[in-house]
Amino acid sequence: DADVTQTPRNRITKTGKRIMLECSQTKGHDRMYWYRQDPGLGLRLIYYSFDVKDINKGEISDGYSVSRQAQAKFSLSLESAIPNQTALYFCATSGDRGDYGYTFGSGTRLTVV
Amino acid sequence: QKEVEQNSGPLSVPEGAIASLNCTYSDRGSQSFFWYRQYSGKSPELIMSIYSNGDKEDGRFTAQLNKASQYVSLLIRDSQPSDSATYLCAVRGGSYIPTFGRGTSLIVHP
Numbered sequence: 001d002a003d004v005t006q007t008p009r010n011r012i013t014k015t016g017k018r019i020m021l022e023c024s025q026t027k028g029h030d031r032m033y034w035y036r037q038d039p040g041l042g043l044r045l046i047y048y049s050f051d052v053k054d055i056n057k058g059e060i061s062d063g064y065s066v067s068r069q070a071q072a073k074f075s076l077s078l079e080s081a082i083p084n085q086t087a088l089y090f091c092a093t094s095g096d097r098g099d100y101g102y103t104f105g106s107g108t109r110l111t112v113v
Numbered sequence: 114q115k116e117v118e119q120n121s122g123p124l125s126v127p128e129g130a131i132a133s134l135n136c137t138y139s140d141r142g143s144q145s146f147f148w149y150r151q152y153s154g155k156s157p158e159l160i161m162s163i164y165s166n167g168d169k170e171d172g173r174f175t176a177q178l179n180k181a182s183q184y185v186s187l188l189i190r191d192s193q194p195s196d197s198a199t200y201l202c203a204v205r206g207g208s209y210i211p212t213f214g215r216g217t218s219l220i221v222h223p
Contacts, residue, residue: 106156
């Protein structure tokens with residue numbers, strides 16, 4: 001099994017719908033992150049969590065919310081999806097301080113029509 | 114605003130050549146430096162990390178760090194077509210959240 005599992009892998013949804021992307025990890029890491037990737041814009045941080053009780057906004061949190069249900073689970077929600085949220089979404093984990101880099105999930109390709 | 118700059122490319126090299134990928138960063142307090150490889154439509158994969166000035170070698174990959182010049186590079190020796198991918202530079206400062214560059218596309222042609 002993958003260290004970081006994201007579901008679904010692909011999703012097409014309509015404008016205005018609520019959608020949840022899920023992430024679970026078996027690395028035993030406390031730190032988890034959500035990024036989106038758009039062509040030419042690189043990886044942009046949406047939210048991050050350093051432990052179950054710690055949730056922080058990243059650089060592009062508007063229109064998104066998150067829930068850290070357990071050490072191993074971190075979900076991302078789009079309350080009312082809009083077309084410019086069409087992107088590739090990645091969940092990632094890291095150990096303390098992130099000194100050993102991230103482990104990324106395989107990604108969710110989201111299309112909002 | 115902490116910035117990490119990479120040439121978007123594409124960088125095209127022949128098979129067997131050395132590919133040189135470069136990255137500059139703005140935060141002088143940066144402490145950890147990473148190179149990720151990302152194939153099209155796939156997730157980034159960590160291939161090298163470096164923390165102190167100088168070179169670090171791992172197989173065909175060498176990471177080079179020069180903190181005075183705020184410059185980190187990745188050399189790929191004996192480049193193979195399977196090395197064709199986008200390479201992301203990431204730099205971590207005191208906030209423990211790394212900043213990613215936009216990536217350099219590498220094409221290794223037979």
